[in-house]
Amino acid sequence: MHGSRVTILTAGVFLLSGLASAQTxxxxxxxxxxxxxxxxxxxxxxxxxxxxxxxxxxxxxMADGYVDxxxxxxxxxxxxxxxxxxRSNTAHFNMGMxxxxxxxxxxxxxxxxxxxxxxxxxHGTDRAPEGWKYIKQAYVSFKPKSWHGVEVDAGEFVxxxxxxxxxxxxxxxxSRSLLFALAIPYYHFGIRTxxxxxxxxxxxxxxxxxWNNVEDNNSGKTxxxxxxxxxxxxxxxxxxxxxxxxxxxxxxxxxxxxxxxLVNANDRLxxxxxxxxxxxxxxxxxxxxxxxxxxxxxxAIGKKYAVAGRLEMFDDGDGLMxxxxxxxxxxxxxxxxxxxxxxLSRLEFRDDWSNQPFFQRGAGYANSQPTVxxxxxxxxxxxx
Numbered sequence: 323m324h325g326s327r328v329t330i331l332t333a334g335v336f337l338l339s340g341l342a343s344a345q346t347x348x349x350x351x352x353x354x355x356x357x358x359x360x361x362x363x364x365x366x367x368x369x370x371x372x373x374x375x376x377x378x379x380x381x382x383x384m385a386d387g388y389v390d391x392x393x394x395x396x397x398x399x400x401x402x403x404x405x406x407x408x409r410s411n412t413a414h415f416n417m418g419m420x421x422x423x424x425x426x427x428x429x430x431x432x433x434x435x436x437x438x439x440x441x442x443x444x445h446g447t448d449r450a451p452e453g454w455k456y457i458k459q460a461y462v463s464f465k466p467k468s469w470h471g472v473e474v475d476a477g478e479f480v481x482x483x484x485x486x487x488x489x490x491x492x493x494x495x496x497s498r499s500l501l502f503a504l505a506i507p508y509y510h511f512g513i514r515t516x517x518x519x520x521x522x523x524x525x526x527x528x529x530x531x532x533w534n535n536v537e538d539n540n541s542g543k544t545x546x547x548x549x550x551x552x553x554x555x556x557x558x559x560x561x562x563x564x565x566x567x568x569x570x571x572x573x574x575x576x577x578x579x580x581x582x583x584l585v586n587a588n589d590r591l592x593x594x595x596x597x598x599x600x601x602x603x604x605x606x607x608x609x610x611x612x613x614x615x616x617x618x619x620x621x622a623i624g625k626k627y628a629v630a631g632r633l634e635m636f637d638d639g640d641g642l643m644x645x646x647x648x649x650x651x652x653x654x655x656x657x658x659x660x661x662x663x664x665x666l667s668r669l670e671f672r673d674d675w676s677n678q679p680f681f682q683r684g685a686g687y688a689n690s691q692p693t694v695x696x697x698x699x700x701x702x703x704x705x706x
Contacts, residue, residue, distance in 0.1 A: 372704040379424040382703035386490050389413040390695035396682035405503035406440050416440055426465035434458035444508040450536035471518040481507045482548045483561045483580035485596035494620040494630035495656040496668040496697040501614045504643040505598040507533035524550045532567055542566035557584045574603040593619035610640035628658040648678040666699045
């Protein structure tokens, strides 16, 4: 099985290599000179059309895999409290995905189709038909000019909460934070809106099925409110979701507040702070709560190298998200090297530790979980 995964990843990388070469190949030189009476054109020639854009629609491709070592050597073969780098002491193909995107003018659509362990994870609790597990996003967008910047999306879309995303290449570290894996949902199914208010603020309202549900597990709906302030170097986002999340009942609302401050200090240095607070009301008296805070920074060294670090704390005092009442911390250090414009490598050391003996060590348990990982991400998209 391990060999087949490596073969699949290798084939995907060679396929993307062919696409990258075709995309960057220079057009043939013109052989017919311009007429002498014609004044030379001082405007630069338009770039050649990308083979990844047709009929106003962009096509992009991604492949993601890793090999890692868990120094606890758990008998189960799994890393605890990880969502996408789940397998320990093995090479693993994580995800292959194709994205089709047509910007709304006034109607557009977005579709992410793929396979691999990441898709199994994000749809792990969904009751939708089997075919939905191959879809990350599938929505239609409406943005007429007469609406003055208002956009409405309908379908399946990723959550607005969190400082990280599902695609590895769009994050700073290879592994995802505890907050992304445990404190927030992956996606929603329903309707979302966004609308500009003034020069710096964009608001939004969402009405969705709930957390990670195409088919809801109850008759209630979840409401989302979003707001983002954007200045030249700083972006501050705020997200609030509220709705019933228990199966077969609308009693007991779940609340989530997520906020992130992102600073792009200069062309080399960026950093953020992300905070989450969640509360799930029990059907009886009381409620279960979780809180977490994460900070991360990335520094680019030239065009090919970068280093990123992340520190965080997640307090699951009632055990709702991890299955054990505990306080977990983690530290991650990631080195990045771009092998080619379309192939990204990341070498990462991470250590998780808990105030409880939660992590598997051999056949027993320990308070910490050190791992080292090498990841490869291939990504081809039209140049913008």
